[in-house]
Amino acid sequence: MKMDYKDNYFNFTFTADKSTGLYNNIxxxxxxxIYGALEEAEEKFIAPLDFINNYYSKPEIRVLDICYGIGYNTKAFLKKILQIKYKGKVYIDILEYDKNLVTISPFVKDTLFKTYPEISYILSSSFLEQIYENRNNVNLIMSAKNNKKFFEPFYCSLMEKYYYLGYSYNPKTKNNSFLHNIYYHCISSRIKKPFNGLKTNNFIIKPYFLDARRTVKQLSGKYDIIFLDAFTPSKLPTxxxxxxxxxxxxxxxxxxILVTYSNSSAVRHAMSDAGFSVGKLFDKNKRHCGTIAxxxxxxxxxxxxxxxxGLMHTKAGIYxxxxxxxxxxxxxxxxxxxEKLDSSLQSSSQFIKKYKMENNL
Ligand SMILES: C[S@@+](CC[C@H](N)C(=O)[O-])C[C@H]1O[C@@H](n2cnc3c(N)ncnc32)[C@H](O)[C@@H]1O
Incomplete structure (x- = not known):
């Protein structure tokens, strides 16, 4: 999919936890x-993993982040890894067809800049080549008057220098000095302690910029964690x-463990027919907040x-x-x-009415 930033296909906004959110105009x-982009990732995608019990003792973890966007699920995951000082190798394959979002993701205001600046460093070093290739758009997005407040000022000025100071003369050296700047500004001089022991080569993060359907067909490895964060099914069912x-x-x-924010019966039915065991996720207020498989x-x-x-076997469960x-x-x-029109299945409201009657609810 061609993503030309000039088409203005997305807008930035601040969400309630002060992390940057986006709206897609198409x-x-x-x-x-809107309740918090980072908080949502932590609650819906990271908490359900029960990381300490399920992954802490593993020598390596392989993650598939489908629909990376500006990366909150990966960022929240890295935050967890750093918080609990996980020592193994972390492989993250990123499936996102919008290169613009991936290449600006390390620089967006996400509330982690002061507490976990390592995350931005890990991501910028992982996407360094792609940032270079996409520098025109990255610079255009970050320098637009209305967008500036959504990026850390340090990165805005760094990107400006990087963009204007003759990168084309010797890209490799410029790339290295760009990274070097981030390292010294964010990590080396500012927070020495938390960074001790972090081995950046323990993180192998690889973006794939195709339609995720094409990428999954090409992948052959096995993953320990899958995040599925696609747009609402009724808006984009692909x-x-x-x-x-x-x-x-x-x-x-x-x-x-596969996690997603969707509670839809149709999604759960499709997962189940695809061979997964399926369960529900609850947030800290015991409200439904997604599905685990x-x-x-x-x-x-x-x-x-x-x-x-029962709901999965009504019209609402048609996938x-x-x-x-x-x-x-x-x-x-x-x-x-x-399929829905031709179906003789009962509707979800008929099912709910009958269920309540039979169970005296
Ligand atoms: C709901 S947003 C995900 C937000 C993201 N997890 C974040 O933290 O910013 C959905 C994302 O899926 C991407 N997307 C939608 N359909 C896709 C497809 N078929 N293949 C790859 N990426 C897709 C969009 O570009 C968008 O960034």
Missing amino acids: VGDVYHS LWTLEFFKELNRLASQNC SVNDNIIKNKLNEYDI YRDNALISTADEIIAQYKK
Whole structure:
């Protein structure tokens, strides 16, 4: 997908926890919760992993971050890793077709700059080549008058210098000095202690800038953690289909945990038919906040109950299809609408009414 920033396809905004959020003008959907982009990532994607119990003793962890955007799930994950001083190797494969977002992600105001500046360093060193390739857009986005407040001033001035000071003369040296600047400003001189013991070569982070459906077909390794943070299914169903979940099932290690914010019965049904055991996620106020899936049933603590499974077998549980993983969103929606129309399944409201009566609720 061609992403020309001049088309103004996204806008920045501050979310309630002071981290930067985005709105997509074409899809008509938010990238992040207005209640806090970073907080949302920590609550919906990181807390459910139960990292200490499930991963701390492993020598390496492989993560698939689908729909990286400006990277809150990866950032929140790295924060956890640094907080608990995990010593193993961390591999993160990033699936995001918008190169602009990935290449600005280390510089966006995300509230981590003072507390965990290492994260920005790890990400900028991982994306250094791509930042260089995309420098025109990165500079355009970061220097736009209305955008400046959403970036750390230090990075704005660094990017300006990097962009104007003849990078084209010797890109390799310029890249290294760019990184060197970030290292000394953010890490070396500012917070010595927390950085002690961090081995940056323990982090192998690789972005893939294709449609995630194409990338998953090419991947062959097994992942321990999968984040799925696509736009709302009804707005963009491409990454919520049965066929896409089958690919994720193929890539899941035996104890892999897949997390997503969606509570949709159709999404849960598709995951289940793709071979996952599926469960519910709750936030700290005990409200539903997403879905967890694994090929290992023992991993799932809050299993779907009779009510959730019942809903999956109503019209609300009809899921999206994308046989060859190449259909457009409109084609997927048209096929879904037809299936729903032709279906003789009861509606979710009929089911809920009957369920409440039968269970004296
Ligand atoms: C809800 S936002 C994710 C927000 C993100 N996790 C963050 O922390 O900023 C969805 C993201 O998915 C990307 N996306 C949507 N469809 C995609 C596809 N088929 N392949 C790859 N990326 C896709 C969009 O560009 C957008 O950045």
